[in-house]
Every structure is written in C-alpha cells, then in structure tokens.
Amino acid sequence: MYIIKDVENLRKKIKYFKIINxxxxxxxxxxxxxxxxxxxxxxxxxxxDIVIVSIFINPMQFxxxxxxxxxxxxxxxxxxxxxxxxxxxxxxPDIHEMYPNGIKNQTFVQVPKLSDIVEGQSRPGHFKGVTTxxxxxxNIIQPDFSFFGEKDYQxxxxxxxxxxxxxxxxxxxxxxxxxxxxxxxxxxxxNNLNSxxxxxxxxxxxxxxxxxxxxxxEGNINIIENVINESKILLLKKGFSIDIFNIYxxxxxxxxxxxxQKMIIxxxxxxxNTRLIDNKKIFFS
Ligand code: PAF
Numbered sequence: 001m002y003i004i005k006d007v008e009n010l011r012k013k014i015k016y017f018k019i020i021n022x023x024x025x026x027x028x029x030x031x032x033x034x035x036x037x038x039x040x041x042x043x044x045x046x047x048x049d050i051v052i053v054s055i056f057i058n059p060m061q062f063x064x065x066x067x068x069x070x071x072x073x074x075x076x077x078x079x080x081x082x083x084x085x086x087x088x089x090x091x092x093p094d095i096h097e098m099y100p101n102g103i104k105n106q107t108f109v110q111v112p113k114l115s116d117i118v119e120g121q122s123r124p125g126h127f128k129g130v131t132t133x134x135x136x137x138x139n140i141i142q143p144d145f146s147f148f149g150e151k152d153y154q155x156x157x158x159x160x161x162x163x164x165x166x167x168x169x170x171x172x173x174x175x176x177x178x179x180x181x182x183x184x185x186x187x188x189x190x191n192n193l194n195s196x197x198x199x200x201x202x203x204x205x206x207x208x209x210x211x212x213x214x215x216x217x218e219g220n221i222n223i224i225e226n227v228i229n230e231s232k233i234l235l236l237k238k239g240f241s242i243d244i245f246n247i248y249x250x251x252x253x254x255x256x257x258x259x260x261q262k263m264i265i266x267x268x269x270x271x272x273n274t275r276l277i278d279n280k281k282i283f284f285s
Pocket of ligand 1: 030061133152
C-alpha cells in the first residue's frame, strides 16, 4: 500500500494508473475506521481495479470546535486495517495540503437547499465543508467510482446532487447501514460512548423501527405526528437529547404529504457528548 501525503505525488500515481486503463475507486473517510468502512472498501474492490482511501479529518465540516477536538484519531490502527484489506493507496494529507490558503480563504462548493435543511439547519456550514472537501478529492483523484454509507443519508443525497449538477463522470455507489448485532449503526463516534451510554445507544434504532412499523401498520401518514411525538418521548426517557427525529420525503427531504409514497425517518440525537445519527426508509407500495 502506498501512503501519499501530497497532491502532486498522488496525481502522478493516478496518471500512471489511468494510462494503463485501471478503474479507480475512492472511499473518502475521516479515519477511525470500523467495519462499515471495511465494507465500503470491499464494495469498491468489486467495481474498481485500484482502491484509494483518503483519511482527512476535515475541519471545514465541523461547526463545533469541541466536536473536532474530540474526533478520534487512530492512524496506526487505521493503517493496519487498510493494509490488511489490500487497499492500494492511502491518501493522508495534512491541513496545509488541503487548505493552503487557510479555511477562511478557501473557495467553497455548496449544494443549495438540501444543505440548509434538516441537519444543515442544526449544523450550519457542515454540508458546505463536506461538499468542498469532496469536490477537492474528486478533482485531485478523478475516480470512476466513489463510495458512501447510507447512514449519512443527507450527505449521500447532497453528494449525488453535487455529482449530477457539476457533471462529474463519477458513479456514486452507496452502502446500506452496517449495524452491530444489537442494531446500533456503526460510526466512528461510537468509540466516544462510555460503558453506560453503549448500553443505551441501541435503543435509537429500536425506537426508529417501532416508529416505522406503526406508520406502515396504519398504512397512511395521518398519524405521523402522533407516532413521532410518542417516539420522541421514548427517546428522552432513555436519556437521548433530540436534535432531529422526523419523517421526510425520500429524495427532497421536504415534509411528506398525503400523496407521498417514499419517505425516510431521519434521526440525529445526542447521548452525552456523542452525536448519533441513523435512519430508516418507509416505502408505501
Ligand atoms: O462521512 C464522512 O466521513 C465525511 O463527511 C467525508 C465524506 C469523508 C467528508 O469529509
């Protein structure tokens, strides 16, 4: 596995792979890798000849300095995971390589509307940071495929929109949420949970499932508000603080109406100092 820290050398390597007609797959990450990332890498191997994983904790997408400071940094472990999974290139730039003129002066890319609603409302600037770093990675690497988890569903929608509207010739492939046996969606942030919180965290998915089952049983959306309120009470009782827990139209994240057939429950909650997100789609046939 090559570890490359600078853009120039990465470009040279990629140019060579392109000349010999290799398909490139990119898995962008912020490190602290878990089984969800490994599944993204394995998926990438099915599509691409060369798998590149980037590890960059992108300060531009953190709107909370404490969150950035607490973000787990586990390079040695990540390196071993990537090597054991036969990744071809690890791109591990530092902040000066990615933002040579500083973040404040950085040209940015923003997907309108979708970046400002739901999670974008409670984390102003977050998605602008994501789309800016992803655009930079796409421009540097010019992959044929790039891989993203469905856990960050709004992020996935925004990146799909970015690719479409900026005419990137990159196919975005998504991976369904990878869960531990107790249902908890795998996330780099789970490492920050203490022993008590780890026991509580799986209730998030249990409550999401219960919400979805109730709505499907009723077969219509008239009862959404009541079911959501009941679920929120359950979450609060378990000890979560709620940032987002609601149902949205599947593609636009607008509020569903009586005609809506495809919806998604999006949850973003806090357990102590840890933000957990999860989701579940609801399709009426
Ligand atoms: O989902 C993440 O880990 C990050 O938002 C991403 C896509 C790597 C961009 O920094």
